[in-house]
Amino acid sequence: MSPADLVMASDLQVAAGKVVSVNPATGEVLRELECANDGEVQAAVTRACAAQRAWAEIGVQKRIAVLREFQRLLHGKKSQIAEAITREAGKPVAEALITEVLVVLDAARFLIDNAHRLLRDEPLPHGNLATRLKRGRLLREPYGVVGIISPWNYPFSIPATETLAALVAGNAVALKPSEFTSLVALELRSLLHAAGVPQDVFQVVIGDGVTGAALIHSKIGKLVFTGSVATGKRIAVAAAERLLPVVLELGGKDPMLVLDDANVEVASSAAVWGSFVNAGQACLSVERCYVNSSLYENFLRSCAEKTKKLRVGPGLDSETEVGPMIHERQLRIVEAHVEDAVARGARVLTGGSRLKELGDNFYSPTVLADVTHEMRIMREETFGPVLPVMAFDSDDEAVQLANDSEYGLAASVWTRDGARGERLARRIQAGTVMVDDVVSCFGISEAPHGGVKSSGVGRAHGRFGLEEMVRLKYVDVDLMPGMKKVWWYGYGMNFLQQMQGFLDMQFARDLATRLRGARKAIGVVGRKQL
Numbered sequence: 001m002s003p004a005d006l007v008m009a010s011d012l013q014v015a016a017g018k019v020v021s022v023n024p025a026t027g028e029v030l031r032e033l034e035c036a037n038d039g040e041v042q043a044a045v046t047r048a049c050a051a052q053r054a055w056a057e058i059g060v061q062k063r064i065a066v067l068r069e070f071q072r073l074l075h076g077k078k079s080q081i082a083e084a085i086t087r088e089a090g091k092p093v094a095e096a097l098i099t100e101v102l103v104v105l106d107a108a109r110f111l112i113d114n115a116h117r118l119l120r121d122e123p124l125p126h127g128n129l130a131t132r133l134k135r136g137r138l139l140r141e142p143y144g145v146v147g148i149i150s151p152w153n154y155p156f157s158i159p160a161t162e163t164l165a166a167l168v169a170g171n172a173v174a175l176k177p178s179e180f181t182s183l184v185a186l187e188l189r190s191l192l193h194a195a196g197v198p199q200d201v202f203q204v205v206i207g208d209g210v211t212g213a214a215l216i217h218s219k220i221g222k223l224v225f226t227g228s229v230a231t232g233k234r235i236a237v238a239a240a241e242r243l244l245p246v247v248l249e250l251g252g253k254d255p256m257l258v259l260d261d262a263n264v265e266v267a268s269s270a271a272v273w274g275s276f277v278n279a280g281q282a283c284l285s286v287e288r289c290y291v292n293s294s295l296y297e298n299f300l301r302s303c304a305e306k307t308k309k310l311r312v313g314p315g316l317d318s319e320t321e322v323g324p325m326i327h328e329r330q331l332r333i334v335e336a337h338v339e340d341a342v343a344r345g346a347r348v349l350t351g352g353s354r355l356k357e358l359g360d361n362f363y364s365p366t367v368l369a370d371v372t373h374e375m376r377i378m379r380e381e382t383f384g385p386v387l388p389v390m391a392f393d394s395d396d397e398a399v400q401l402a403n404d405s406e407y408g409l410a411a412s413v414w415t416r417d418g419a420r421g422e423r424l425a426r427r428i429q430a431g432t433v434m435v436d437d438v439v440s441c442f443g444i445s446e447a448p449h450g451g452v453k454s455s456g457v458g459r460a461h462g463r464f465g466l467e468e469m470v471r472l473k474y475v476d477v478d479l480m481p482g483m484k485k486v487w488w489y490g491y492g493m494n495f496l497q498q499m500q501g502f503l504d505m506q507f508a509r510d511l512a513t514r515l516r517g518a519r520k521a522i523g524v525v526g527r528k529q530l
């Protein structure tokens with residue numbers, strides 16, 4: 001961390017309190033930071049509003065050049081950033097590199113290659129005869145300042161991907177990172193400023209939910225929130241009061257469906273990685289696993305064997321595969337879900353308890369068999385290293401179980417038959433369905449990320465994530481400015497008959513166009529021409 005970061009972070013102080021950054025593997029206090037109070041948040045956003053105009057005016061090509069520099073700097077500092085993530089969020093450094101640094105490098109690549117094309121003005125031809133003498137154009141304009149509120153579980157990739165899209169579209173950004181991972185956000189700030197983003201165009205406001213609430217009431221033009229369903233709902237209510245547009249990327253309870261023709265060896269490895277990556281603290285974690293009864297016992301055996309071999313420990317140790325959880329509150333949720341499942345008849349095949357010998361925040365990767373939908377572990381987001389497995393008898397039953405949830409973030413289907421997987425994918429209520437893979441959709445920069453039902457509103461990443469960062473403006477230019485329009489005043493019987501005639505003409509034209517299209521489709525026109 002540079003001295004400039006220290007100064008700027010302490011600039012945010014006042015009496016509202018402090019956030020303490022802790023290494024979850026050791027309990028070591030990394031740093032205390034003052035929270036930004038309401039006045040400081042408003043002042044930061046006011047500065048951002050003023051700076052945004054010039055940032056928008058430099059044009060998209062110059063902003064892309066800044067992103068290119070950011071990408072170069074991030075690549076050069078990849079190991080340092082990965083280690084900073086591990087120190088504050090706990091995950092193994094290799095995971096920080098793949099699921100955070102690489103994701104951001106690739107998101108930058110996508111925007112560098114595509115932002116110019118996706119943001120440019122678009123002509124909008126008119127079909128209605130009455131409006132043919134007009135020229136329409138769609139403009140994509142920045143919102144001004146985009147507020148980003150982010151969680152601790154992917155403290156770099158989530159705010160960075162959203163920030164890059166907002167910035168390249170010409171917005172300024174005020175980021176309120178999770179109170180558990182402020183230092184990673186300050187690393188992001190250092191990189192962006194070093195790359196050429198002006199100080200006021202990207203600002204970090206440190207703090208907890210109080211600071212986040214202040215950001216919602218500031219002059220931001222849009223809010224992109226990632227976090228729990230409970231907080232997301234509170235934010236939606238607060239945003240509704242001032243009709244602030246929001247993207248809500250919320251929790252998940254992602255199902256994995258293992259069909260009767262699946263490769264058990266591959267699918268069980270996927271289940272183990274998909275449940276325990278980031279110690280199960282991923283919005284896209286496999287939180288529910290449904291397996292065809294013909295494979296059930298084999299699949300369970302394979303999962304349990306692989307889980308027992310996982311190396312749990314501090315993320316900074318290069319041998320570690322599963323790191324600590326973030327904090328005590330999250331561990332208690334996991335314990336409560338496992339206890340409830342066991343009390344209702346679930347079998348613990350491996351794990352099921354804390355690993356106190358490693359430290360306060362370690363929980364043993366756990367495989368549960370014979371779970372049911374009456375158990376909390378299959379209904380509420382667990383967000384910890386638990387793989388609950390349940391049998392089904394038919395594909396219809398698997399789809400019904402997958403959809404029996406308040407959540408709808410992502411899902412996966414496992415089969416040797418891709419077409420069968422795609423057919424089932426269409427029936428599953430989720431923002432993303434992967435056939436024969438889990439979790440990695442977050443790293444596909446072109447793919448939209450977001451949920452349905454309680455998992456959220458709006459999309460991040462790719463073309464649709466970029467579209468969230470701009471307002472559409474429609475500009476219409478009349479090509480006959482000296483001519484009065486025929487539909488203006490002068491109503492009467494004559495006018496009425498003329499309008500009826502016009503409607504008939506338009507309708508007949510539409511019909512003829514459709515007929516021509518249909519004839520072309522069945523080849524009539526083609527044959528006649530021959």
Ligand code: NAD
Binds near residue numbers: 216383409
């Ligand atoms: P959280 O909801 O507790 O906090 C998220 C952020 O909101 C934090 O920065 C927090 O300080 C802030 N906040 C809290 N109360 C607020 C308020 N009243 N007003 C404004 N801001 C407020 O979530 P968390 O524990 O940090 O993250 C874990 C959750 O995030 C899980 O549910 C997980 O599934 C979800 N998540 C979703 C995605 C996704 O893309 N859908 C990605 C990662 C995490």
